[in-house]
Amino acid sequence: MDNNFVPPKGGGAGRTQVSRKHLVTYPKSLRTRFTIQTGGAIVSLVVAFALITLFAVSIHLYDAAVSDASSVYSGISEAHGTTLQVLLHEYTRKVDPHVWILKDHRVLFRSPNTTPYPFGPLTNAIVPHPLSSRLVHQREGLQYVVDWPLRPDIDLLGDLVLVMGITGVAAAAGGVLLGRWTTHRVLEPVKRMTHSVERMLATNQFLPVENPSRTDDEFSRLAGLLSQLVQTLESRWQRDRTLLADAAHQLRTPLEVIRGNLDILRDWDTIDRAMEEETIAAIDRAVSEMITLVGDLLTLEHVRNDGPVELAPYSMRPLLEDAVEDARALNPDLHITLHAVHTHRILGHEPFVRRALWAVLENAVKYSPPGGAIDIDIIPQGPFLGITIQDHGPGIPPEDIPHIFTRFFRGTNGHGKPGTGLGLSIAEALMKSQRGSITVHSTAHGAAFTLWFLRAPNSSPGSAEEPF
Incomplete structure (x- = not known):
């Protein structure tokens, strides 16, 4: 690609300018955005309320002016002579109705607060006052003109606009302050949780997430879930570190055995056939031990990370018979007695049931x-x-029982015994994944492990004892 390429001056630059022109930048702070939106919403509501109120009041005042003008017309149209003059001479102020009584475009009577003629100077037609509501009626050859002044109503509307303007500004200011205070209270837990996460990233440590909320609201539950997540991650991280350290420690011995025997095999010409076979056998045992150890570790982590499995009903009889046959093949001299109930069924995951049974039986x-x-x-x-x-062995010392399901733990009586030290840990993890558990009871005359499975429906009692 040519690094000296210059875009044409025509369309390319123009499009860039247009895109930049229409680029809208929003506030980064959620609190600022919430405050702006809250203030804008309150101002919009106040303006809408003010407009609707002014419109309704204006219509009401206009209807009242028309109604009052009609009332004035009704009164003067029924009066005659002295009574009419008395009624007309009551209207002396500018805010009073302006009344004319005409005949053939000549003014016969008018109220003292009126001009001599209610006609336009050029058109010789009745011209309404710009700040009044005019009512014109014909009756018995007379023309009645009534102007109802709207100046008081307009002044009232002006005062109402002023009051609503002041109220709107105060409501907008109060809305902005209230919105800012509310968003501060609402987002404060998020802010503190963010600081907690930032502190964890800065220190590279799993720390408790601060939960400032004392109520059971959404943010409080979020903080609680985040704390649980951090604790889960911390426990898994610690478990992985322990697993790595334990695995490295357990693998070191077979690797040293392999390396030592490979050093012997390097002197190929100086060792005899017996030494050669013994060395190869030692390497084979070390490799087998490593394969078993890695397989057990993978099984353990697979069970713990996958969580609960889908359960199905199984009869215990065939599962126990298979486990007893395998144990008898491992040590034919043992006398194994199975006290089985033929109709008992459990809820479990068959591969996990077999693996847990074998781990304890082995x-x-x-x-x-x-x-x-x-x-x-x-x-x-x-x-x-x-x-x-x-x-019916030596049993488990009381001080070893709390650690019996710990990975790679070997009790006082376990030194020199074959195995990886993961069997009981795997059995416990397998039982938990099936919503069961495992317990241990030990005396000086042996140890008893009990695997607790969920009982399948329609499992009826009935026992039989059979030696193997």
Whole structure:
């Protein structure tokens, strides 16, 4: 592209100027915009009210003037002689009606406050006064002309306009102040929440969102939800940091094993066949341990991030039988007894149910002594159905129970045992995703883990005991 390109002087520049000419800049502050809109709305309402009021009052005053002129005409048209003169001589002020009685364009009678002739000087026709409402009637050969002065009404309208103008200005000023105060009160929580977010961005920390509102309004709920969101993000961030640190710590050992054995394999010509096979086997065990660890971590994070799953009714009998078969294959010397209820059904997600059962059962197999026994019981309890897996191993020390579901936690009796330390953490996460839970009870004669599932409808009692 040519960097020295200059647009033509014709259309291009002209269009640019037109677009800039019609560019409208709005205030950036929401408070200023709300204040302008509130003041404009109040001024518009006051002006509209004033115009409607003036129009209505003007019509009323004009109708009243016409009605009063008709009343004057009715009075003088019925009077004669001395009575008529007395009536006419009562109208002496400018604000009184102006009355003429004519015959053949000659004035016979008139009120003292009138001019000699009510006619135009050039047209010889009746010309109404510009500030009056004129009434002209013919009766019995006489022409009655009544001018009702409108000057008092116009003065009244002028006073009304002045009062409404002052009121409108005061209302506009009060509206602007009220709008600014109202928008300040309304937007103050947003302003403080914005400052909280800016402070978090500046410090790169998750901090509580300030909620200045003491009422249960929309902004208060927004601040509460934003605080919950920040707390959730903080907990996830801390969890991710802990996960990264724990994963790095757990992966360090197999990686060091792999590196050490690779150093041995570098001296290919100096090691014998037995040493070579032992080294490769150690590398294979380390890689398998890493694969298991990464798989467990992915499973744990997948369950925790996806949240609750869709539940369906399942019979517990086949699920428990499959888990017992796998446990028996893992340690054929164990005596596993299943106390099962054939008709009991649960609400769960089948892959998660199998994985949770196996995680707890595998843990029981791991801590059972050679030739020991494991008992599996079903405990109906209200809307829940508990699956208790009881081993007869060394049990769990009381100080370890609060941490038993923590990732990578290995209790006092867990040193030297195989595994990644994630099995019970995965089981707890799987149960929570199915709206269930897991509890533990331990004595000196073994530990019992109970998986609590939601009970499916139409699950009837009835028990059977069968050894495996």
